[in-house]
Amino acid sequence: MDEKEKQPITWSCPVEQLDKSKIVLAHGGGGTLMHQLIKNVFENAFKNPLLQQHHDSAFIDVQGVKLAFTTDSFVVKPIFFPGGDIGKLAVCGTVNDLAMAGACPLYMSAGFILEEGLQIGILQKIVQTMKREADHAGVYIVTGDTKVINNSSGDGLYINTSGIGIVKQDPPPCPSQIQPGDCILINGDIGRHGLAVLNAREEIHFDPELESDCMSLVPAVLSLLNLGIPVHCLRDCTRGGLSSALNELAEESGLSFYIREEDIPIRDDVRGACEILGLNPLYVANEGRFIAFVPKQYVSEVLQIWQDLYPDLTPKQIGVVSENKGTPVILQNTIGIELALPMLSGEQLPRIC
CATH class of the missing domain: 3.30.1330.10 (PurM-like, N-terminal domain)
Known part of the structure; x- marks a missing residue:
């Protein structure tokens, strides 16, 4: 066997490799890369209790x-x-x-x-x-x-x-207050903001036109706190969408969240647009949607308050909190199969906020 035949076989990969020494758009996308950047660069430099x-x-x-x-x-x-x-x-x-x-x-x-x-x-x-x-x-x-x-x-x-x-609440809503048995509520349908921005940027011309859900959430929150309803945690579903918000809180609380896909409110036009564009609505950004963690006995009252405030929206309970099961967020899909719902990896829609 000559020297040429002894050389090891080498393979080339056509997939572009991420240059970890440089900032990429996905570092601002609300997913895994953004959280790594925050932890490794900013928290490492500015570390303090607050x-x-x-x-x-x-x-x-x-x-x-x-x-x-x-x-x-x-x-x-x-x-x-x-x-x-x-x-x-x-x-x-x-x-x-x-x-x-x-x-x-x-x-x-x-x-x-x-x-x-x-x-x-x-x-x-x-x-x-x-x-x-x-x-x-x-x-x-x-x-x-x-x-x-x-x-x-x-x-x-x-x-x-x-x-x-x-x-307005002591202790304030935060991940450490989340408890097993808490119910996870969302104030309305998801996915509209990211698609509305994409539509305007790329001139896709959805028919009918999708509008952003951008709005102030102050009334929706204060309406609960002013009545003394114990709200354990709140998180808006902005960059990275609903999935990233759930994963952030599951990691920070050390608990697992069990989510039913069929209970997540998604409009038909949003679902259809996502299917055409190859997007997952659970990862599409929102600017007027948030999740709330409340004790089970307050669920009906909270949903009714939100429905009265926003008659056009569809507030729903989408899941419950359980002890740590080794998987932060578990999604039961529409055919009953339980899957891990990971945080966004990469960037679906850059520059949406």
């Missing part, structure tokens, strides 16, 4: 008053989409993070990164949307900042908002 609460907001005690503090950035493309725009997202996203902490929003900041050449009229329209949504949420925008970047360095407009509010 950050390690792993909540949408930080809980801060100031002279006996418990405050929730949060921040969020918005880079949605395009900045206008069916059912909303980047301004509506910027306000709703931040007040919703405060609501998920069981807080009543009070004040917000707004920072604008503007691209040279942006039409002043477009900016004014965005700002008026923010004013309208802030009024609706009962929050004041009290400080801000503006920066301008060179033409073609961005997509017209980016916004950062921060917010502060007073926590």
Whole structure:
């Protein structure tokens, strides 16, 4: 056998390999890569007890008053989409993070990164949307900042908002409060926001047109807290969708969640669009949907409160909490087979918020 024949066989893989030394779009997608980035880079550098609460907001005690503090950035493309725009997202996203902490929003900041050449009229329209949504949420925008970047360095407009509010429940809703036997509720149908943004970006022309579910969740949360209903945990189903929200909380609580697929509210037009596009609606982003963990005896009351607030929505119980079974989220599909429901891996729809 000659030397050429002795050489080992080598194989080439046509699948693109991830360069782990660089940021990719999936690092902002709400899935596994984003959580690894947060843990390995940001938590590793900024480690402190408040950050390690792993909540949408930080809980801060100031002279006996418990405050929730949060921040969020918005880079949605395009900045206008069916059912909303980047301004509506910027306000709703931040007040919703405060609501998920069981807080009543009070004040917000707004920072604008503007691209040279942006039409002043477009900016004014965005700002008026923010004013309208802030009024609706009962929050004041009290400080801000503006920066301008060179033409073609961005997509017209980016916004950062921060917010502060007073926590209305003690202890506040958080993953450590989740208990076996808790029921998992969702306030409405899922998947519309991500598809609405994709529709506007790619000009798919769904018929009928899908609109984003973007809205303030403050009324839906405060309506429970003001009645003294014990809410153990809340989480909005934004990037990474319902599945990523469930996996985050299962991991942080150390418990397992049992979900029935047939109980998850998904509109027929959303399901059909996802089938055509090869998307899983459980991973598609929402901007007006959240899950709540409450004791079983309060389920009917909570669902009725939400139905009265939003007659057009379909709030449902989608699952229950159990002791740790070794699998964070277990999904019983529509034919009765139980499957592991993993966190989003990669990126389904970039730049949706």
